[in-house]
Amino acid sequence: MKESNMSEVYINRIAKFLPNAPISNDEMEGYLGKINYRESKARRIVLRNNGIKTRYYALTPAGEPTHTNAALTSEAINALFDDDFRSTDVELLSCGTSSPDYLMPSHAVMVHGLLGNRNLEVNSAAGNCCAGMNALKFGYLSVKSGNTRNAVCAGSERMSSWMLADHFSQEVENLKQLEEQPIIGFNKDFLRWMLSDGAGAFLLEDSPRGTLSLKIEWMEGYSYAHELDVCMYAGADKTADGALKSFSDFSSEEWLTQSIFAVKQDTKLLDRHILEKGVESMKRAMEKHHVTPENIDYLLPHVSSHYFVDGLYQGFADAGIEISREKWYTNLRDVGNVGAGSVYLMLEELFHSGRLQKGEQIMLCVPESARFTYAYAYLTVC
Template identity: 35%
Template structure:
């Protein structure tokens, strides 16, 4: 049996926020805030992003609500109703609550009838974890119709009020925490997975999904819940939550010096899969890719060229990062939604999606083939 993405949906909160308005929403932190912003934005290439908080730093739509809106759009486009969905898999980095799981909260927002749920927890790769769960269940006939959603609400953890206790005496915050304030965006993306192509339009047959962790050899690069990447002390080991916050344990951080190594790990995985015969790079039409900055794309393509590995032309590597920002686990879904709804994909096209995660280094690839509706032949 096969499994197909028959419809997609996305939800991006509010209006796009240009670079010069970031601090109107997030506020300023530290004496070098604007200089850091400009340097970060020059490297990442992001021009606009979306926030689920307003200029008073109040949340206007929850993470689960964004996810539910993306699901509703995808399900409606598939010509389905809520009672047709047998499985909901959901992913996020940080949900609205620690527990219950994110899928439970999204199901509650949707109000759909009883169904199976699964929550995937992680960072960028969690969306692919959730999608693989749905894909496999449909492919083996366990379910006929499933929906996967990934959603991120980073902004409420990046607002200036969250940093007041951190390094307040010196008036600065660590670069590894500060630069993420200008990189991350809010939003959600969803995909309906069914056991047959849609009755009209283009569907994407899921040929395979791989997700490989390199945590056995790699150190933690991106993290939250500890003040140090060695993870010797959890935020729950502090005497009180306020003590954890003051030590920076509740701020998302990323070891910037490790990012170029993530690219090499990603190319290693690309080369390994190609060598296994999982795909022929010369037959790939599109390379939809999630990356955190335009600079990372350049480093990636340079590394492929240095190794003499064919990976298409630069314009075949598609991302909407510059327009929607870095939405973490939701990014690949929002990318595919744009490609599907804008008519970029034609019958017979093949797509090799790439989602690297810097958490403790995991890399996911997905191979898709565009197929027409049955009556279209």
């Protein structure tokens, strides 16, 4: 299809859903529980570095679930609708998450089931933090090509239920029987203090609507899996040679005694590559589309921790793409790291802040540490 036949694509509405009340750092362990009845030694170190002050959990204070991931997502999507654009007007539903409620059916069809609106095309984007951007890109390409006139795209996570202390109890008991220290490895404990719940949703259309729209100029994605090892994973474990062994190749007893389904991260690999490849891919995207730092009014970087902010800024500066710090916009401190939903939640907050002026340009920047993937989007305020 020729470029002249392509439609323009606009983000016309943005909505979010954050479950329950915000949870402070001191309250976290009360919700998630203490592994082996002991306070985590990693908690204070991790929280000091990540700079998060509050986050949201789809849990009661007793650790009971209040929402599924699909429910969080449908709540955010329903907030997009009114008498001028109803749920039955949606032509495509595209949802991304790294924490689906089930191995199957897919996340997006479960969201569709809760919406109960009409027969429509559905897409599920899997992976980690880039899953939300991949869901957005599917919707963007559908509207741009003219396949659909609109798309609802969403990014969400419900990680709190994965981090409950009870899920590690069998591993602790196994360590005791082996007469080893009943302490969960840092690669598992680390992420218990990093991740949060929530959902965000965009309405994409082929023409602007209302007093404020964001035109999607372009989107780009880059994977470094061809040269880098797995860094963040769940439902698997690493073997002695660094290969990944699937849960389906472990016994059901090992699923429990080794916490195979816990989310794990190799923090050494993370420190070694996440910023380096982020800078490299950002520069490639900017050069491809002839964007300079002067062409960016707001940079919305999904960072898992404030620990990385200074390094990322310096990396951009060293690569000749320095973006002044007053242009950076993030809500990590108050909302937490919501993985695939974080970029949606950042843009939702900025969109409704009253700060945006027509003609300004926004860069969305999302890294994914799973096997080092990066996604970018460039928007113009209309």
